[in-house]
Amino acid sequence: MNAKIVKISFVITMLIIALAVLCGSSVAYAETVMIGGKPVGITIGAKGLVVIETTKVITDDGAKNPTEGKLLKGDILKTVNGKEVFTVSDLRKSVTEKKCTVNIERKGETLSFEFTPALEALTKEYKLGLYVKEEVSGIGTISFVKKDGTYGALGHRISDPETGLTFEYQSGYIYDAEVNGAKIGDKNAPGELKGRFNKADKIGTVDKNTPFGIYGKIESYNAKTFDTASIDEVKIGKAQIYTTIKGDEPKFYDINVLRTFKQSDVSEKGMIIQVTDKNLLSQTGGIVQGMSGSPIVQNGKIIGAVTHVFNGDYTKGYAIYIPWMLKNAA
Known part of the structure; x- marks a missing residue:
């Protein structure tokens, strides 16, 4: 008699556990x-500036392409001359008349380039010829x-x-x-x-x-x-x-x-x-x-x-x- 009670109790317990598992999987994230x-x-905001387009810079000596086609749409500028760039203002401050070391991220890979900025005739500012977004x-x-x-x-x-x-x-x-x-x-x-x-x-x-x-x-x-x-x-x-x-x-x-x-x-x-x-x-x-x-x-x-x-x-x-x-x- 006691053995039957124990056995039935064990079966019922296992059934309750099984039902709890099944119900739990169905409504695990219901609320x-x-x-x-x-x-x-x-x-x-990106962790850097996203390159949208590269363009030529109009100088007193004609159109120049400072990045020489090496930067691509979707590249993320991380640093320019060792300084992080998160805004267009950061980029302007980092670009000088001297050569610029530019670190970018492209499809998870970090790449480094060296470019010489061009002096724009209209603004008299040194530029890399980049359209970027923040x-x-x-x-x-x-x-x-x-x-x-x-x-x-x-x-x-x-x-x-x-x-x-x-x-x-x-x-x-x-x-x-x-x-x-x-x-x-x-x-x-x-x-x-x-x-x-x-x-x-x-x-x-x-x-x-x-x-x-x-x-x-x-x-x-x-x-x-x-x-x-x-x-x-x-x-x-x-x-x-x-x-x-x-x-x-x-x-x-x-x-x-x-x-x-x-x-x-x-x-x-x-x-x-x-x-x-x-x-x-x-x-x-x-x-x-x-x-x-x-x-x-x-x-x-x-x-x-x-x-x-x-x-x-x-x-x-x-x-x-x-x-x-x-x-x-x-």
């Missing part, structure tokens, strides 16, 4: 969060905000639109933003949200720039709370996207989840969605740049966020599962 959908301005900036959409102020946005990594490259950054911030309208896509490129933000309206930091979104802390945020869904809860069928296409107040728009992908590890393309809302289609043509990060709600839960638009069919796009974003925010 209650404030819904996003609001636009934010984003700036990320930071990457743009408009994106908040996906969620946790109780402690941790937010997730975009659903994909920020890259430089002019070079297509991603790079290490030294600082990043988000700002209050307003959407003025949208440019509808054409056969050559998807549309985009047109917005603006003021750097005086800083509301948070960018602490992570990952393949699955940007993450950081936001100073204050108020929005309705939603439970988040496990991957297994996402179903093919009707859903809604929560996004802003005018002003700074998001609205719900109808979509369909067309396909879901079984995933055991993080990926930014977990499901295929299609915009069906006539109002959204008439104003944007579907999914547009700047909409990345817009949360998706199905059956009262946040299931994911928009990440990409299809080339050739702007009504369709990809979305990331919300548990993957919560995992990266941890």
Whole structure:
């Protein structure tokens, strides 16, 4: 009798443990969060100056090319004559009439060059003939905000639109933003949200720039709370996207989840969605740049966020599962 009791007790205990493991894997990152959908301005400062273009310098003796074609678009200037350069002002101060030793980063490799600056006829300043930028900036959409102020946005990594490259950054911030309208896509490129933000309206930091979104802390945020869904809860069928296409107040728009992908590890393309809302289609043509990060709600839960638009069919796009974003925010 006692042996039977012990055996049954052991079986029940093992069953409870098994169920706990199975349930845990399904809802490992499920929690209650404030819904996003609001636009934010984003700036990320590179650890150096990003080369956008090289050009000739017009001198009294004609056009000269100080860098001799050795610097490439996307190179990151790290130091000039041993001094770090983070701003255009830093670069100007470091370039002298004498030869310049320039250290750059290119695809993870550090390279060193020596150039002789040219004296520009118009400004009488010595120049290397470089167009550079200090930071990457743009408009994106908040996906969620946790109780402690941790937010997730975009659903994909920020890259430089002019070079297509991603790079290490030294600082990043988000700002209050307003959407003025949208440019509808054409056969050559998807549309985009047109917005603006003021750097005086800083509301948070960018602490992570990952393949699955940007993450950081936001100073204050108020929005309705939603439970988040496990991957297994996402179903093919009707859903809604929560996004802003005018002003700074998001609205719900109808979509369909067309396909879901079984995933055991993080990926930014977990499901295929299609915009069906006539109002959204008439104003944007579907999914547009700047909409990345817009949360998706199905059956009262946040299931994911928009990440990409299809080339050739702007009504369709990809979305990331919300548990993957919560995992990266941890």
